[in-house]
Amino acid sequence: MAGEHILNVAGVAKQGSDTIFSWWARYQDAKAAGKDAVNGTIGALLEDDGNLAINKVVDAAVRAAPEVEISAYAPLAGLPSFLDLSKTLAFGESRTRLEELGFNFAATASPGGSGALYLAANNLLERGQSALLRDRHWGPYKGFLDNNGIDFLTWPLLPPNGHDEHPYFAADEFEQSLEELCQKQDKIMVWLNDPAHNPTGLSMGAEGRAACLSSFVTSALNNESIGHTLLIDSAYSLYADEPHAWADTILGAIESGMPWPENFLICVAISLSKSHTIYGLRTGALVCLHPEKEVTDRLSTVMSVTGRQTWSAAPRVAQYCVSEMHSSEEGGEAWSKERDRLKQLLDDRRTNLKSECEKLNVPLNPTMDGFFAWIEADDPVAVAESCAEMDVYLVPLKGGVRIGLCALSASDMPKVAKALANAMS
Ligand SMILES: Cc1ncc(COP(=O)(O)O)c(C=O)c1O
Incomplete structure (x- = not known):
């Protein structure tokens, strides 16, 4: 293989083929060949005419940036005004009450949500240990x-055998996985992309969230010497019906007397890529919640030192403009009006897809919020190939096919449902 004497083992293992981009290229080729093709491939929100959807209020704010805010480095941890905003973006209205109850936050700016996930991966488990993810998850994890x-x-995204104690949370399998990890590791970390999960659009629901939190805290209480981190990846949450669902669940549990052991940490990885349509400005943050200030102070230091050692400071301009x-x-109201317009595009597309699939008995997965819908498939490539024959371009991933509602228009859905019905038969 080219470069094998130059690359290290980890480098040799890195493969370039990006499934999403290759299926997007196939859509573009079909379009260029004059086909009436529809695009359900890419993971960015497009207007119905296929152009990138842009939150105009954010765009105007960025264009008004003073020169120095564009050129200067940001402080290593992030601009203080942005760190303050990131706590509110992560915890919404529950933030104030959590502070009143004596909880503390550590916030560190990062290049997008990806940077926040890297900070967690770099510091909250030992090398050789395993994180716990759901079986359907974002590939770059x-x-x-x-x-x-x-x-x-992994544990299953949905309860196997259709048991419905918590319809959108496989509680038994989660607890078994936690027990298994506690037998062999001194630190546990769960990554949960919720609400508005990529790649399915699932949001767990109040019961699922409460059950998940309770199992995790119980495990932390029963295993005092094992660190327990629950990381909520909130990349799409500001397009969900309940954007701060997790914050509400956490606050509700605390107010109902849930104990918070010292070995338990909650982190939220926020991303402004989608919520503020500034994918390329690489702005996000890792926000950690813990009752002890010594712990959050220490986490702030550790995360900003990690950033310094990895990418230096995160980009400044969007930290400044968005917090202004x-x-x-x-400003906040104008942003949310634009956000609501973009959310409506997604809601209309999802409603149309669900109703068209229902008419044709297409077994779509539960999908509530965000950019995607999903269909489970034993042979995802065969399903995507069959859809492509009907000029519908989707993305085959592990375990199923991702339907990019973010890129399709509402009027495409009868065609998408027909292609899926044909492929699944
Ligand atoms: C599930 C999930 N988490 C995190 C991210 C991070 O995005 P970014 O690094 O662009 O902020 C993405 C982006 O696609 C995502 O899909």
Whole structure:
């Protein structure tokens, strides 16, 4: 293989083929060949005419940036105004009450949500240990973990056998996986992309979240010497019906008397890529919650030192512009009006897809929020190939096919449902 004497073992293992981009290229080729093709491939929100959807209020705020805010480094941990905003973006209205109850936050700016995930992977498990993910998850998780010498176990996205104690949370399998990890590791970390999961659009629901939190805290209480980190990846949450569902669950549990052991940490990885449509400005943060200030102070230091050693400081311009924008009531309202318009595009597309699939008995997975819908398939490539024959371009991933509602238009859905019905038969 080219470069084998130059690359290290980890480098040799890195393969270039990106499934999403290769299926997007096939859509573009079909379009160029004059086909009436529809694009359900890419993971960015497009307007119905196929152009990138842009939150105009954020765009205007970024264009008004003073020169120095574009050119200067940000402080290593991030701009203080942005760190303050990131706590509110992560915890919404529950933030204030958590602070009143004596909880503390550590926030560190990062290049997008990806940077926040890297910070967690780099610091919260030992090399050789395993993280715990759901079996359907965003592909790049593996890379962030691999690059930090971390493996992973999975538990099922949905309860197997259709048992419905918590319809969108496989509680028994989660607890078994936790027990298994507690037998062999002194640190546990769960990554959970919720609400508005990529690649399915699932949101766990209040019961599922409460059950998940309770199992995790119970495990932390029963295993005092084992660190327990629950990381919520909130990349799409600001397009969900309940954007701060996890914060509400956490606060509700605390107010109902849930104990919080010292070995338990909650982190939220926030990303402004989608919520503020600034994918390329690489802005996000890791926000950690713990009752003890010594712990959050230490985490702040560790995370900003990790950033320094990895990418130096995160980009400054969007940290500045977005926190300025949200600092006034009008700015925040104007942003949310644009966000609501973009959310409506997704809601209309999802409603149409669900109703078209229902008419044709297409077994779509439960899907509630965010950019994607999903269909489980034993042979995802065969399903995607069959859809492509009907000029519908989707993405075959492990265990199923991802339907990019973010890239399709509402009027494409009868065609998408027909292609899926044909492929699944
Ligand atoms: C599930 C999930 N988490 C995190 C991210 C991070 O995005 P970014 O690094 O662009 O902020 C993405 C982006 O696609 C994602 O899909």
